[in-house]
Amino acid sequence: SSGQPTSWYWQITPSTYNFVGGTNDSSQFPIITFTATGNYTVSLTATNTYGSDDTTQYQAISVGGATLPFVEDFESGLSGWEIINPDNGMTWSSATVGGTTPGSSVMTVGHYSYSTSGAVDELVSPLLDFSNDTLVSMTFEYASAFYSSGYSDSLKVYVSDDCGIMWAEVAAWSSADANFSTAGQLTSSFVPNDSTKWCHGNSFVACPSINLDAYSGKSGIQVKFVAINGYGNNLFIDNINITGQSQVAPIASFTGDSVGCTGQTLNFFDFTTPTPAARTWYFQGGTPSTSNAPNPSVTYGAAGSYDVKLVVSNAAGTDSVTLSNYVTITPAIVSSVALSVSGTMVCKHDSVFASATGTNGGLIPAYDWYINGTLVLSGSSTFSGTFNDGDVLKVAMTSSDDCVSSKVVSDSVIINVNPLPVVTLSSQGYVCELGGPQQLSGGTPVGGIYSGTGVTNDSIYPLLAGVGSHWIYYTYADATTGCSNMKQRTLSVQPAPGKPSVSQDATTGELVATTPAGFYSYEWLDANMNLIAGATSATYLPTANGDYYVKIISNIQCSNVSDVYSVNNIGLEEELLAGFEIFPNPATNLLTIRTTGEAELRIIDAAGRAVLETNITSSLDLDVQGWARGAYIVQFIKGDAIEILPVMLK
Structure with a gap:
């Protein structure tokens, strides 16, 4: 018992027993001796502080052996049988074959593959009780073949009347005997496949019938089948049947489940002594309504109280017992x-x-x-x-x-x-650290949402994301099913070049950009951060006082902008002449000069020689492809005012 019981109560039926060894019906482990043969039912009630529970094992103990008739068809396995295998080699085993009924399960010894000649293997029955019988006999069915006269096997049958201490031989056969072998000589492994290979379906041999009347009136009987190996061919046995003629009329008695509900299986047990040769149960209102089984199972389809009747008989007489309203059935609850x-x-x-x-x-x-x-x-x-x-x-x-x-x-x-929608996301490439928010794209179907580090409203903010590689996720939800799927790609935030600085050349008045190591392109910006037309070199000559910036752009188009540089050293006359413009500077092939109004133009080379003197109105394009490379001074003259601008040819 489980649950730590503190007390026990045993009940045993019938009452032909005694407690010994100082134990009683309240002992946890009682010791019992029985004063009569038969089958005993045991009930146990266990109790602890939380309550009690009981269980009943019907016919749990058999004393004196199984009563007659005894039938073994091996369809339920080896119930109570014992296999003795002294050499731990091949021995008796269960097999499924054809030609035998009921069922197809038999016991066999595989002599064909058993090379240990003379090996003995025993199949021993459970205890049997012949005490109420006379004219006891045993029959069994077998199938056998032999390999050759030099390789044949033997089968012997023994009986013991002292619970297996002493044995007496009662029958013996050789597989090579013409009146025993059912399949004759066979050099391949024999397995019966129809009834003609069994003694009951073979016209040349008969199934054995062994007279056991010498053991009538005794209990503690056992029978054993002994196979003696000769490396011959396989042996099969089935349907062992031991019968006798009862000497005392049976007294009908039964017990079973008396309370149940509709549809529940109730079990009944024949306690008739001695065991009858025939019985019939009658179950009022039950299914089945009659049965010849010793321990039938019955169900009831309607609530009520019902009678149970058992009629038993043997050669000595007939008896019956009826228990009125023995079974009470209540309606089953619905689960x-x-x-x-x-x-x-x-x-x-x-x-x-x-x-x-x-x-x-x-x-x-x-x-x-x-x-x-x-x-x-x-x-x-x-x-x-x-x-x-x-x-x-x-x-x-x-x-x-x-x-x-x-x-x-x-x-x-x-x-x-x-299914999930099919979502794709194209390569996301890279953005620059200082490039400002960039709208993300490339996800299909359209209408999805971009997410990831530094991503807001489907745009990535590089400064928020930080320099490095980042996962960009594109999630799209199907409007019909609500199912979503996601694809991801990496996007790189490239670092901006180091911040440039601006200084002014004291001689020429040019603004000079100082950059970190590397190769850059340049853009000069005015106070409003607008690009100054043509100002794309590392230097720029301002024409008016004000604030200026330089923007540098790396080879991957990432940029940075200098801090503001303020110019305030252009004189009054220069301011009056504001509006002169020369580009590109440095120049290579073509030099464009623009001014407001009309002015005298003079260009002087590095040696102080005037290489061009002319008047200009609005603009002038000069082909300087053939001029010497180097520095030149451009003079604009309006009245008494002179504006000097340097220019470089390269």
Whole structure:
């Protein structure tokens, strides 16, 4: 017993027994001697501080052996039989063959593959009780072949009347005997496949019948079949039947389940002594309504009280017993289970949570979960998993209450799984650290959402993301199914070049950009951060006082801008002459000069020679391709005012 019981109460039926060794019916481990042969039913009630529980084992103990008739067809295994295998080699074993009834299970020894000549293997019966019988005899069926006269096997039958201490031989055969072998000589491994290979269907041999009358009136009997190996061919036996003629008329007696509910199985047990040769049960209102089995099982379809009758007989007489209203049946309660899930319409890869709620499942209901009929989980009232479209999820509840209309009930749902949308995202390339927010693109289908470090409203903010590689995620949700899918690509935030600085050449008045190491292009910007036309070199000559910036651009088009540089050293006359413009500077092939109004123009080379003197109105384009490379001074003369601008040819 489990649950730490503190007291026990034993009941044994019939009462032909005594407690010994200082034990009694309240001992945890009682010791008992029996004063009569027969089958005994044992009941135990165990109790602790929380209550009590009882159990009954019908015909749990057999004393003196099984009474006659005794039939063994091996369809239920070796119940009570013993195999003795002294050499631990091949021995008696169960096999499935053809030609024998009922069923197809037999016992066999594989002599064909058993090379140990002279090896002995025994098949020993359970204890038998012949005490109430006379004219006892035994029959059995067999199938046998022999390999050759030099390789034949033997079968012997022995009987013991002292529980297996001493044995007496009662029959013996050789497989080569013409009146024993059912298949004759056979050099391949013999296995019977129809009734002609068995003694009961063979016209040349007869099944053995062994007279055991010398053991009539005794108990503690055992029979054994001994196979002696000769490396011949295989032997099979089945349907052992021991019968006798009863000397005392049986006294009918039975017990069984007396309380149940509709649909519940009730078990009944024949306690007749001695064991009858024939019996018939009558179950009022039951299914079946009659039975010849010693321990039948019966169900009742309607509530009420019902009689049970047992009629028994043997050669010495007949007896019967009827117990009125022995069985009381109440209506079975209805059990059910309800399955609820987190959703029956889900997206691929989504987990579905399911729970089972049982009604009338008893104290310990058992739950089993199935997907498309395959068991996937036992023991829990909840389940979680992923599914394919159309999968059937079923939960089955087995009630621990015996009195229910259906012991096992179930509920199921179909899970519909929608596919995920097909989402793509093209390469995201790179952005520059100081490049400002960049609109992300490349995700399909359109209408999805971009996310990731530094991403807001589908734009990436490089300064917020930081220099380095970042995952960009594009998520699209199907408006019809609600299912979403995501693709991801890396985007690189490239570092900006170091901040440039601006200084002014004291001689020429040019603004000079100082940059970190590397190769850059340049853009000069005015106070409003607007690009100054043509100002794309590392130097710039301002024409008016004001604020200026230089922007440098790396070879991957990442840029940085200097701090503001203020120019305030251009004189009054220069300001009056403001509006002169020369570009490009430095120049290579063509030099464009522009001014407002009309002015005298003079260009002087590095040696102080005037290489050009002319008047200019609005603009002048000079072909300088053939001029010497180097520095030149351009003079604009208006009245008494002179504006000097340097220019470089390269």
